[in-house]
Amino acid sequence: MRGTALVLAAGLLPAVLGAQGFGVYELSTCTMGRGGAVAASPCADGSAVFFNPAGLSALSGTHISVGLTTITPSGGFTDDIFQQHTDMTSQTFVIPNVFITRRMSDKIGVGIGLFVPYGLGTKWPTTFAGRFAGYDTEVKTFYIQPTVSYQVTPRLSFGLGIDYIHASVALHQRLDLSTFAAAPGITLGQLGIPAGTDFGNADLSASGNGIAFNGGITFKVNDQLTLGGHFMTKKTIHFSGNANFQQLPTGLVLPASNPITGTVLPIDQFLTNTVFNTGGPLANGPATTDVVLPDQGTIGLDYKFTDKWHVSADYQQVVWGWFQTLQVNFQNPATPPLVSNEYYRDSNGFRVGTEYQYSPRFTLRGGYVYNSAAAPDETVTPRLPEGSRNSFIVGVGVQLTSALHGDATYMYLQQNDRRGRVSESSTVNTGLYTFKASLFGAGLSYSF
DSSP: OTTTTTHHHHHHHHHHHSSGGGBOOOOOHHHHHTTTOOSSSOOTTSTHHHHOGGGGGGOOSEEEEEEEEEEEEEEEEEETTTOOEEEOOOOOEEEEEEEEEEEOSSSEEEEEEEEOSBOOEEEOOTTSGGGGTOSEEEEEEEEEEEEEEEESSSSEEEEEEEEEEEEEEEEEEEEEGGGOEEETTEEGGGGTOOTTOEEEEEEEEEEEEEEEEEEEEEEEOSSSEEEEEEEEOOEEEEEEEEEEEEEOOOOOEEOTTOTTTSSOEEHHHHHHHHTSSTTSTTSOEEEEEEEEEOOEEEEEEEEESSSSEEEEEEEEEEOGGGOOEEEEEESSTTSOOEEEEOOOOOEEEEEEEEEEEOSSSEEEEEEEEEEOOOSOGGGOSTTOOOOOEEEEEEEEEEEOSSSEEEEEEEEEEEEEEEEEOSOTTOSSOOEEEEEEEEEEEEEEEEEO
C-alpha cells in the first residue's frame, strides 16, 4: 500500500507549503501597486508591519487600513503522447489584510498586522490523470504580528515584529488500484487491472501553530536615496491532523488463477476486509509531521527623483533550501512512517516599482516582478505546477477625504511553461503545465 494511497501524506505538506507557488506577497493594495518593492520605503497604510517593521517610525499619527486581494488562477496540463489537454478547475481566492499603526513619540512607532502570506490552492477535474497525485489542494494561514520600531537617528531606524502563525492544509486525492501491492512483489496492475482504476478517495487535513520574528532596518543616505531591508526567521511547524479514506466500488473480479488466493477474488470484498477495515493500512487515523517555513529576506532601495516621483527596487530570497526531506508518522501501526525527499532550492525575486503623484488627489503606480521557482523538476505535479513567473502591475491611489485614502491595483501573472508529471511513481516528466493568474486589490486607509 506504501506506493499508492500513502503518497497522499508524503507529498502533500511540502508541496503546499514548500514553494512560492502558494505564497502571497500581495498583502497591501498600495504595496501591490508598486510591485512589492517597498523594503526601503513602505507605503503609508501601515503595511510596513510586514514589509519592513523599521518603516513604522517614519509614519506620523495613527493609521488604520483594511484591504483584500482576489486571486483568480487558470492553467492546464497537456500530455506528450496524445496531446490531451486538461484545464484546471476555475476558482477565486480572497486574501484579506488589516494593519493598525501609531506613532507613540518622535522615535517610537508601534503597530499590529493581520495578514495571510500563504493562502492558495489547486483544483483539477476528478477525471484528470493527475487525480492520483492530488485533485484538490488548499493551504490557509493566518499571521498576527505586533510590531515596534525605533528611530535611532533621523536617518537610521530599526523595527521588530513577533509573528503568531496558524497554518492548515487539505488534500483530496484518488487512489489507483493498479499500483496496489496485493502481495509481496505483486501489484494488481501486473494481474491485469488497468492503470488509472479508482478504488478509493483519500483526504488529509492537518494544522499547526508557531512563532517567528520579522526584523527590519532603513537608512536614509540622503534626501533622494533610502536603503532598507527586512528578514523573517524560519519556523518549524508541527502539523497534526487526520487521514481519511473512502472506498470506491470497482466491480472487478480476479479469476481463480490469480496468485493471491488461487480462487475467484472479488476485489471490492478483498479491499474491504484487508485494506479499509479497522487496523488496515487505509483505516482512518491521525498523522503528524514537521514542516520548515523558511527564512525570507529582502533588501532594496528607493530613489526620489522629485517630490512627486520615486522609483524603488528590491531583491528577495526565500530559503527553501532548508527543506530537503519530510517524514510523516502515522498513529496506525499498520502504516509505517514515510520519508519523502523534496530537494527544494532557494527561490529569488526581483521587484521594481514606481509611484507618481499625478495631482493632490491621484497617485499612479506601476511595477514588475520576476520570481524563480523553488520546486525541482521531479516535484512539478498537479499539487504544485510551479515555475518561474513574471508579473506586471498597475495601480492608483485616491485621496477620498482629508483622512480617508483608497487604493486599487491590478496584477497579471504569467508563469513560464513548465514540464512536469501527473504520477508520483513516474521518474520522468510526461507533459507541459501552463499557469497564469489575475489579481485585483482594493483597500482603504484612515489616518488621524
